[in-house]
Amino acid sequence: MLKMSKKVTALLMVLVVAFSFAGCGKKDNKSGTDNYKIGVLLPGPTGYFVATKEGIDNAAKDNNVKIEYADAQWDSSKQLAQAEDFIVKGVDLIALCSVDSGAGEKIVKSANKANIPVLAFTNAIGTNETGEYEGLVSYVGQNEVNTGSVTGEVAKALLGEAGGKAVLIEGVPGTTPQINRKKGLEKALEGSNIEIIYNQTSNWEKEQALKIVEDLIQKNMEFNIVICQDDNSATGAGQALIEAGLKDKVKVVGLGGSKDGLKAISDGVIDGTTYMSAVEEGKVAIETAVKYLKGEKVEPVTEIKQVEVNKDNASEFKGEW
Structure with a gap:
């Protein structure tokens, strides 16, 4: 009986050690303790x-x-390639702001195959204007259709x-x-009673927009x-309108609420824009990711809304970028 007891004790010790090593492997992402x-x-x-x-780092610290x-x-x-590197490293989650929708779709597919969850932020993936996309944990960011509507309301x-x-x-x-x-x-x-009579691309560039308006002024187009x-x-x-002496006759609407945009309102260069907090967007993205990893329910979309800005309320907003 004594010999049998020693064997049993030894077997139990082996099992304890084995389970201890097993616990050192891949962590349980839903435990909330890691x-x-x-x-x-x-x-x-x-x-x-x-x-x-800044928002991401603040939320990560918290x-x-x-x-x-x-x-x-x-x-x-x-x-x-960077996404594949994260997959190989075995991160708990990928927070993705994609270069373009095509790249985003491929990254989501690869990560899903490797059982790594993906949360998208700022740049939506796919064609759904809300940002909802199959394979994502959630999308955190603006609805670009709603954002465009805000510029119309400002106008x-x-x-x-x-x-x-x-x-x-x-x-x-x-x-x-x-x-x-x-x-x-x-x-x-x-x-x-607002009619769009002309549209052109500036590729998000200040100088290209300046040139477009200069050309329209030279052509005597009325707007x-x-x-x-x-x-x-x-x-x-x-700037083009100011240089032509026409700024008092023509209004200008921007989008984004950047430091330059808000200053341009106070300087009388533009008349309105939109605003949302980039810091808040980053913060909410990480908070949503952590909720998911802890096993809590998250919504497929968390919309960060743009609001109207004009000369009367511009001082209420702090430019972040």
Whole structure:
């Protein structure tokens, strides 16, 4: 009996050691007790993402999460490689701001295959204007159609019931923001007396927008407002109007609520824009990711809404990028 007892004791010790080593393997992402590691994929370097990272870092600190960043420098193939690197490293979750929708779809597919959850933020994936996409844990960011509608509301407030002729300056053709912001603008202007008589792309560039408006002035085109899909373009358009001595006759609307955009309102270069907090967007993205990893329910979409900004309320907003 004594010999048998020793054998049993030895067997129990072996089992305890085996289970101890097993516990050192892949952690349970739903336990809520581990320090999660989240890989954050950024599309490229801009001031906006500096502000977004501030929110991400703040939320990571508050939730004891480790963040590893990768910046694709606006190269979709590079972002795909960075995503594969995160997959190989076995991060607990990938927070993705895709270079373009095509790259985003491939990353979601690869990560899902490896059983690594993906949360998208800022840049939506797919064609659903809400940002909801099969295979994502959640999308955190703006609804670009709703954002475009806000610019339309700003324009209507500036021109009043009389309305007028509008020039639309758009971002990079074929991109989700360009397509959906235009759709939202057109929806907001339905039934109003504002007519879009001309549209052109500035590729989000201030100098290109300035040149577009200069050309229209030289052609003696009559218009009452310039509606832009970004603040860069709006400040360029406003500058061209000031140089031509026409700013008092033509209104300018931007989008984004950047530091330059808000300053341009106070300086009288533009007349209105939209605002949402990039810091808040980054913070909510990580908070949503942590909730999911802890096994809590998260919504497929968390919309961060843009609001109207004009000379009367511009001082209430703090530029972040």
